[in-house]
Amino acid sequence: MAFSDIALRALKDVVGEEHVSDDPIICQAYSRVQWTADGCIQRSQLGTKMKPTCIVLPDSTEEVQAIVKLANRYKFVFIPRGSGMINSAFPNAAQVMRANGVIIVDPKRMDKILKVDGNNMYMVIEPYVNFAACQAEAMKVGCTMPSPPAGAQVSALANIQWHGAYGNSWLSGLGAHQLLSFEVVLPNGEILRSGSISQAGNDDWIWNDGPGPDLRGFFRGAQFGHAGGMGMVTKISTRLFPWPGPVVFPTQGNGVGKESYFPVDKVRWYMIDFPAAIKAYPEKEEEQLRWACDLHYEIARAELAIVVQHNAKQFMWTWAARSKEEFHKGANEDFYPHGYNIVALSAITSLEQLEYEEKVLKSIVKKMGGSFLSEESPDPKDRERYKVWMRITNDWIRTAHSMRLSRPTDCFHQGTACLDSIDAVADEIIRANRAQRKMREAGKGQNLLPISFHGGWISPLEKGYGALMTTDLWPEQEPEKAAEAIQFLLSSLVGMLGEKSAGATVCLLGPAYDLLGPQFFNVHLLVKAMKREFDPNNVSNPPYATMPDVVDPMQLAEMTKVL
Amino acid sequence: MSTPVTTLSTMIDAIAGVVGKENVTTDVETLKKYSRDTSLMAPRMPDMTVWVKNTSQVQGVIKIANQNNYPVVPRSSGTGTYGTGIPEEGGMILDFSRMKRIPRTDTRNRWVLIEPGVTFGELRDDLSKNGMQALNPLLPRRDKSVITSVLEREPVLTAKTECDEPLRTMEIVWGTGELFRSGAMAVDAMPAEEIPDKTKSDLCSVGGPGIDWWRLMTGCQGSFGVITIMNVKIFHKPLMQKVVFLPFNTLEDAVMPFYTIQRREIGHECFILNSYNLAAIMAETESEIPELARKLPPYSIVLNLWGGQFFPEDRIAYEEKAVKEIADQYKCSVTQEVKAIPEASERFQSMLTGPWEGDVYWKERQLGGCLDIVFESGMDKIPGYWNLFQQLAGECGLVTSTLGMYIQPRQRARVCHVEFNIPCDPNGAGIDTVKAFHKKASETVMNAGAFFYRPYYDWADMIYSRSGYTFETIKKLKKIIDPNRTLNPGRIGL
């Protein structure tokens, strides 16, 4: 059944004519993922055909429910969307080829912060509230909300139900940890309310687990949620953390020249360098990462800090550089010669507690032979490195500057990602970097930024009980070049599987369920059964969460050929 | 199994074929013990109790049961409290109490790997060899399984956010007898303790494979899957600590000091007890409880200041100063002494790390039994629920001074686990009145907005009848995961 004017009329009837558009130009604007390598390839496959049939803007859960019911009746695909930063929020080739119509459910009219509870440290939000707004409101009640390096402009709800790696994951863990109660219109049109709001008549959004089984487990995955493949989330409550102030985020200057400094009696940042004997990069990469791990474990044992990370050199320079020109110049000059350990302490209990934490941190670093960069560092270059980083380091807590992350080539792709212990994710960085060097020796991947410009991001979670890592690639915006980045990710995955790395267990999504499920106790069969049960017509952003049926290996090879 | 089992005796033979005859019993006295727990819920007799000692036996037994549509009720803790292990539809009790290995402790990543039969006392003793400590709930029963406690989401004493969900990774046997592993344990089927040495997994990543099984499996009272091994978070023992008390005349007065202590992240373990519960825990003998309760402040915040691993004196000093500031701010006091309880601080300190050591459980000390009302709420709403509960108790003719209350902050008081305890004599004349009150009070508190997150006793109907599609979702998931309703059938309405 093709998408007909009957379906279009019905959609208009639900949300009002002015909130539906099938204007080809507007639909075209909803067809592009700006930054990702996958998006670049997708566009090359179907060109301008790769656009939704129409855009629908509901303003309530009931309207979303009505839209989903229509999708089931007329068998068109619906894609729930936040701010649309990643490719799964856009039509894909399989959906377009299915020819029943693909609509994007754009939540721009569902943009309210419904509640901020300072005492119980949570907030209730609709899908089009971004992190910037959440953070501003949280700080007013003495709290802070973790923000992703994806940027404060993205939908907080979309991020929390889908992914969620944060500047201060040290405190918060991942999006899965941040999710409290949630309301979702399931693909079959039913409304599921999980956690404390599940009780009829109860509008207390305070808590998540139960009644009985914790249904966040059904809705979220380790690193990813269902990418819109299990209905549309319409409201969530999410966690806030204590914040010592200031109440308003301090900034000075404009645009890329903006700088931000917290009062030193509230928050202090530290940029920690390796011992002299292991500073050479990339020669001493492995020693550096091992040292970083030891440092993070010691900070965990001491129970300090609100931010702890090893930041890759490219992370630091993409953020700190103020223009593309400055970026490429600094990259060539190796402005940041290697990664650094970044720590923030804050006066949550009192100034005495902040002083105590600083004393402990200094004693740990001293014992380990490391040093702190500062405005008094003996090497003038170190002084400059410190000053430049301190201009923007607060952004870990606020904007995180994702746009700058994709700036080197205007295209970005994760080379590897892994979750497990701090040690285990450091192993993955080392493996990914070795693989990348080998690839370049073989004459491949020349369009990806040079390997010396790397180092890997170690982001410990939940005060060191776990960790996340990523290494990143910047291919140019051309399909073949982007494909190289994706190839690299896939070969990383193959490497992880070969070595039985924990990283392989966290990336099951869409076709990956069929690829990896048999290795992981046939988990794909269980999740497929869930997809069939709750999405009998397969209308909620297929092929996510996974396809309802087991995919024939030949077909799977075809589907992932481009990769 | 090729031939279906048709009689109880062939079923027993088939099961004995897997675990050995000596590990199956049909002894009536033994079965009677398994037919009930302390919840006062109607007993149901199992046909047999089966003791297993490893995963392959668990799989073997469950496969037979599943093929024959025969119920399996998993049980790890010796004593049940809330009716979760009563075999609602008969069948067998699968007893894990002999699976007691603690095969690996990782002090760097702060976890310990345990089998379901391991109790809190055993875990404490094992961990202390490595200078580590378990995340304990409040004085658990001596025979309480750590894994059961974690799966039941029993709150731990520390309010630290990162300690709130102790579960890491686990091995699951589904109702079909198939094996599954969650999180970073899914990398291989080799013995879990070998994984960190032989693979690139340190058993720290909790989620996946795919969805978050580590959460879906909690709170399901053994009706989704059976856990045969799990690693849980632990932490380093502090070099120094100090328990202090903040007494209050009304619960309302405690609200803001409590929030402020947590917001300023002071101390580690922290909770509120009313005078009755404090007395039930601290009295030398059972008979002294009422008298001691009268002498104690109506409500006390118990707070363990935490020296940690580095410069412990400095840390305790700043924490102590901050608590004093809060006490000044809210015009209350903070002391290390409790009138009428000698050495209260020291005694509590040792109680934070282990199980209840007495013969009779502390909640049951005075009257022999206890019914609980367990829910979650923000601290700001608890005084309202408590007043409602006490008022109703008075109306039902109960003595309000012998009712217990315990508030456990989770994640720095983002939410509180709350217990209202009703001590009672299970064999006394008034037991029916108490049971009726328990039911009525549960309903009243729930109607007022308290979130009953654990469907215990006979609450499942009450909770799920007002849960809309939530319960439908749970039922559908049960059908996918355990299509023959093999595991703990009838429990939580499934």
Ligand SMILES: Cc1cc2nc3c(=O)[nH]c(=O)nc-3n(C[C@H](O)[C@H](O)[C@H](O)COP(=O)(O)OP(=O)(O)OC[C@H]3O[C@@H](n4cnc5c(N)ncnc54)[C@H](O)[C@@H]3O)c2cc1C
């Ligand atoms: C350069 C770059 C850097 C990034 N860095 C990070 C990072 O550091 N941390 C991080 O967490 N992520 C990161 N990401 C990934 C991603 O962009 C973020 O997770 C982002 O928050 C997605 O938010 P969004 O509003 O753009 O969501 P969208 O892209 O609109 O949606 C994300 C997915 O969720 C689904 N979805 C959206 N809304 C709903 C809903 N209401 N109900 C059900 N499903 C829904 C969509 O269908 C889609 O599959 C990065 C991406 C890029 C390109």
